[in-house]
Amino acid sequence: MKRILLGFVAAAALVGAAAMAADATAPPLGLPPVPIPADNPQTPEKIALGKKLFEDKRFSSTGQVACATCHDAQKAFTDSPLTTSEGIKKGGKPLTGTRNAPTVVNAAYFVSQFWDGRSPSLEDQSQHPFVNPVEMGLKDHRPILKIVRSDPAYAKAFEQVFGKKGAAITMKEVEQAIAAFERTHVAGDSPFDRYYFKGDAKALTDQQKRGFDLFVNKGRCVSCHVVEQNTALFTDNRFHNIGVGINGIQNDVPALAGEFLKAKVTLAEVDVKILGDKRTSELGRFAISRDFEGLGAFKTSTLRNVAVTPPYMHDGSLKTLRDVVVHYNNGGVTKEGDPVNDFLSGGIRPLNLTEAEIDDLVAFMEALTSPQFASLPSGARTEVKP
Amino acid sequence: MNPIVPSRRDFLKGAAAAAAAGVVPMSVVKLAFADPALDFTFGYISDAHIQHISGTKFVRNWDRGLIRAVAETNLLNPKPDFVVFGGDLGQLGMKEELDHGAEIMSKLRHKTYYVMGEHDYYLDLGEYWSKLFGPQWHSFDHKGVHFIVLNSILTFDDWTFNRWPSAEQRMLEMAGLDNPNGSPFMVGEKQRAWLKADLDKVAKTTPVVVFSHSPLQKLYKGWNFWTDDADEVQALLRPFDKVNVIYGHVHQIQYNQVGNIAFNAVMATAWPWPYPQTYAHAEHAMPVLTVPMNRADPFHERDATGWQFIDVHTGRVALNYNLYNNTARTVAFNPASGRPEDKLFQDPAKRIPPQEHY
Amino acid sequence: MKRKIAVAAAAAAVVAVAFGITVRADEFTKKDQERWEKEYQSVVQKGRQLFTSGALGTNGVACAQCHPNGANTHPETYPKFQKQLGRVIALREMINWCLQQPLEGKPLALDAPDMIALESYILHERRGVKLEPGKH
Numbered sequence: 001m002k003r004i005l006l007g008f009v010a011a012a013a014l015v016g017a018a019a020m021a022a023d024a025t026a027p028p029l030g031l032p033p034v035p036i037p038a039d040n041p042q043t044p045e046k047i048a049l050g051k052k053l054f055e056d057k058r059f060s061s062t063g064q065v066a067c068a069t070c071h072d073a074q075k076a077f078t079d080s081p082l083t084t085s086e087g088i089k090k091g092g093k094p095l096t097g098t099r100n101a102p103t104v105v106n107a108a109y110f111v112s113q114f115w116d117g118r119s120p121s122l123e124d125q126s127q128h129p130f131v132n133p134v135e136m137g138l139k140d141h142r143p144i145l146k147i148v149r150s151d152p153a154y155a156k157a158f159e160q161v162f163g164k165k166g167a168a169i170t171m172k173e174v175e176q177a178i179a180a181f182e183r184t185h186v187a188g189d190s191p192f193d194r195y196y197f198k199g200d201a202k203a204l205t206d207q208q209k210r211g212f213d214l215f216v217n218k219g220r221c222v223s224c225h226v227v228e229q230n231t232a233l234f235t236d237n238r239f240h241n242i243g244v245g246i247n248g249i250q251n252d253v254p255a256l257a258g259e260f261l262k263a264k265v266t267l268a269e270v271d272v273k274i275l276g277d278k279r280t281s282e283l284g285r286f287a288i289s290r291d292f293e294g295l296g297a298f299k300t301s302t303l304r305n306v307a308v309t310p311p312y313m314h315d316g317s318l319k320t321l322r323d324v325v326v327h328y329n330n331g332g333v334t335k336e337g338d339p340v341n342d343f344l345s346g347g348i349r350p351l352n353l354t355e356a357e358i359d360d361l362v363a364f365m366e367a368l369t370s371p372q373f374a375s376l377p378s379g380a381r382t383e384v385k386p
Numbered sequence: 387m388n389p390i391v392p393s394r395r396d397f398l399k400g401a402a403a404a405a406a407a408g409v410v411p412m413s414v415v416k417l418a419f420a421d422p423a424l425d426f427t428f429g430y431i432s433d434a435h436i437q438h439i440s441g442t443k444f445v446r447n448w449d450r451g452l453i454r455a456v457a458e459t460n461l462l463n464p465k466p467d468f469v470v471f472g473g474d475l476g477q478l479g480m481k482e483e484l485d486h487g488a489e490i491m492s493k494l495r496h497k498t499y500y501v502m503g504e505h506d507y508y509l510d511l512g513e514y515w516s517k518l519f520g521p522q523w524h525s526f527d528h529k530g531v532h533f534i535v536l537n538s539i540l541t542f543d544d545w546t547f548n549r550w551p552s553a554e555q556r557m558l559e560m561a562g563l564d565n566p567n568g569s570p571f572m573v574g575e576k577q578r579a580w581l582k583a584d585l586d587k588v589a590k591t592t593p594v595v596v597f598s599h600s601p602l603q604k605l606y607k608g609w610n611f612w613t614d615d616a617d618e619v620q621a622l623l624r625p626f627d628k629v630n631v632i633y634g635h636v637h638q639i640q641y642n643q644v645g646n647i648a649f650n651a652v653m654a655t656a657w658p659w660p661y662p663q664t665y666a667h668a669e670h671a672m673p674v675l676t677v678p679m680n681r682a683d684p685f686h687e688r689d690a691t692g693w694q695f696i697d698v699h700t701g702r703v704a705l706n707y708n709l710y711n712n713t714a715r716t717v718a719f720n721p722a723s724g725r726p727e728d729k730l731f732q733d734p735a736k737r738i739p740p741q742e743h744y
Numbered sequence: 745m746k747r748k749i750a751v752a753a754a755a756a757a758v759v760a761v762a763f764g765i766t767v768r769a770d771e772f773t774k775k776d777q778e779r780w781e782k783e784y785q786s787v788v789q790k791g792r793q794l795f796t797s798g799a800l801g802t803n804g805v806a807c808a809q810c811h812p813n814g815a816n817t818h819p820e821t822y823p824k825f826q827k828q829l830g831r832v833i834a835l836r837e838m839i840n841w842c843l844q845q846p847l848e849g850k851p852l853a854l855d856a857p858d859m860i861a862l863e864s865y866i867l868h869e870r871r872g873v874k875l876e877p878g879k880h
Contacts, residue, residue: 216829227831228825229830229832257461291714343457344450346450346451346689347685347686437804443803445805447846562796563812609813664816666870666873685827
């Protein structure tokens with residue numbers, strides 16, 4: 001078992017592996033090569049199989065919910081504008097969890113998956129929603145395996161892609177196919193990319209250029225939403241408490257954290273617990289890392305295509321990008337003047353932005369939308385209603 | 387041990403895994419050689435440097451550091467026996483700063499002992515501080531260990547009383563770490579006499595723990611990492627079997643063994659300081675044993691700051707440093723080698739680039 | 745043409761001799777060096793004063809609080825890739841970052857006298873250390 005020291009080192013190693021692997025497609029403008037694990041190379045057949053699995057509603061207890069239900073290709077692979085995702089129906093109404101569905105687009109660049117990083121890879125992540133009671137509601141993965149082993153179309157595909165059939169097909173192959181499909185969904189080449197990496201001075205409006213200046217300087221956004229010399233992931237792959245959600249449980253943190261530890265939950269149980277109980281969900285990364293740093297902390301999202309994936313934050317509580325900037329401007333509280341939680345990340349503080357500067361930042365973030373998503377409704381300034 | 391296994395081990399960043407191995411913040415670290423009957427822990431928060439701007443405004447970053455340390459200390463389970471504040475609660479010794487700091491500290495759900503720092507002292511020579519926190523030096527006993535609190539940031543009378551035209555000026559001059567107009571710290575004759583009398587009543591086999599702001603060693607005079615009468619103070623402590631000195635002021639991880647005395651520095655909650663060897667023109671004595679903490683990342687406002695909880699086992703201390711977004715460290719007395727050692731990084735082969743890359 | 749130049753040169757020589765000046769390029773005396781060193785040190789002193797003053801930002805924090813004697817400023821490593829500014833920068837841009845972030849103030853113009861003074865002080869404290877541009 002390889003010991004991975006630092007997520008960044010791991011990503012670099014995987015990129016190195018990718019360089020030697022088959023795929024010679026250039027990454028989109030503004031993005032580095034997609035990290036591809038050595039044991040799961042991309043092939044067109046595998047990607048097609050992954051797409052089929054991703055969209056298959058039979059992998060739910062009601063036969064109505066697939067990965068694509070919450071990660072809809074028509075909505076930049078989210079279920080915007082839902083606040084928190086809706087899974088299987090019980091008593092005629094869909095069950096909901098506690099978290100907003102993140103986009104699959106560019107998820108391949110994350111070092112860990114889920115808002116709290118509880119999954120180390122796209123492969124691993126894909127298995128969990130199937131067996132979560134408020135998502136796809138299966139008791140275990142056996143129904144999935146039954147289908148992929150017996151359905152003729154699947155059987156043929158698995159044999160072609162993995163050389164396996166019948167009982168030899170395991171969840172590992174299912175996960176690998178889904179992950180391979182997800183790795184094809186990367187998107188750059190936004191107006192910002194053309195401005196910053198191609199030197200096209202006309203790609204951004206003057207307002208967006210002012211917004212970029214704020215993004216790097218007064219707004220301090222670039223501290224976590226990383227932009228580098230030749231590429232921009234817009235995430236540092238780390239976890240930060242920025243005061244969303246935790247403010248609601250501030251006084252209860254000691255009790256909640258203590259209870260959670262005492263319950264000695266396993267990782268599989270964590271997945272169920274945090275989607276099942278909002279107050280536990282607000283513990284954030286702590287549920288996984290069990291250290292102080294994780295209290296109320298969530299993974300930095302990429303900002304690519306952020307304008308077309310409202311609402312925002314792990315709980316979908318901020319409806320527009322403007323609301324988001326106001327939250328940061330207030331120094332980590334949604335309503336100005338509210339008390340700030342004790343575990344707030346050190347980098348979050350009041351920004352003293354003017355109204356015009358807030359608008360400039362919002363305009364800049366609209367420039368991060370890739371061409372293929374440009375026609376989707378924007379949640380930049382007004383709430384997108386269902 | 388952490389119940390989230392085994393998939394966690396597959397991908398956890400080495401830092402977090404090491405943290406799980408080195409420090410479990412929610413419980414007492416039990417080291418193999420401890421006699422459980424004598425185990426206890428206490429928390430240590432130091433160097434908050436609450437800095438007044440105007441009116442009710444204080445430098446936010448220092449405030450947040452102390453607030454966070456207090457909130458996290460309150461989460462320790464089982465609860466530590468008491469908490470020590472290691473000095474420099476305020477930045478310029480102002481009443482507003484001491485009051486604001488005391489207010490934040492009042493949220494601690496533990497008995498707290500306070501150590502004087504120079505940033506608390508030189509405005510009014512500890513007058514307001516004593517009203518808030520009590521005697522500037524004293525001792526107490528707890529579970530068979532003799533604890534001593536010293537005011538080790540005094541200096542020559544001439545500098546204190548005659549040199550400066552105003553108290554404010556005196557405070558400002560002492561506030562600059564690298565100020566050539568400063569003056570070396572000391573415990574002083576009067577306090578050493580008290581210390582001698584106090585120690586005379588203590589059995590030589592009783593473990594002794596000394597809380598001091600200055601290092602009680604002579605490390606680097608340019609930044610007052612220095613106690614001028616360190617030799618005399620150490621001589622008073624020499625007859626005892628087990629002595630531990632815990633000091634603040636330096637805002638960095640340091641540790642050392644001098645004869646029978648183990649020296650351990652604590653972190654600041656406000657900001658980190660560079661090691662003296664990073665100053666190209668310093669002649670200094672860095673405790674040779676010390677494995678440096680990671681170089682600070684200026685973009686992470688809490689990096690290289692922290693607080694600690696200290697385990698006492700059979701009269702020896704183990705400092706568990708809680709470092710934000712970084713591998714937690716434990717510096718513990720190793721009876722095999724007879725000195726404090728970093729449990730993870732003492733071996734040069736185990737060092738990581740941020741520890742050497744200054 | 746030749747005659748005009750000869751006349752001009754002769755005239756200049758006459759003027760030079762008349763005022764007792766030797767007009768030779770790049771010839772400086774020990775006195776010049778001492779004077780210029782004093783000029784430089786005055787700017788270093790100004791830099792030190794700014795570095796310790798706490799008046800550069802809006803919250804009273806001084807550079808020297810975190811960087812006693814300019815330690816850990818590492819001017820010899822610039823230009824370098826600065827992680828959170830996301831690009832390769834020069835020292836003065838990092839000074840401006842510090843003015844804006846921990847000191848909560850406004851950046852200086854890159855050629856402002858105060859900026860030159862700060863840079864002079866920082867480099868003076870780091871004199872003699874070998875250059876290592878690009879080192880993280």
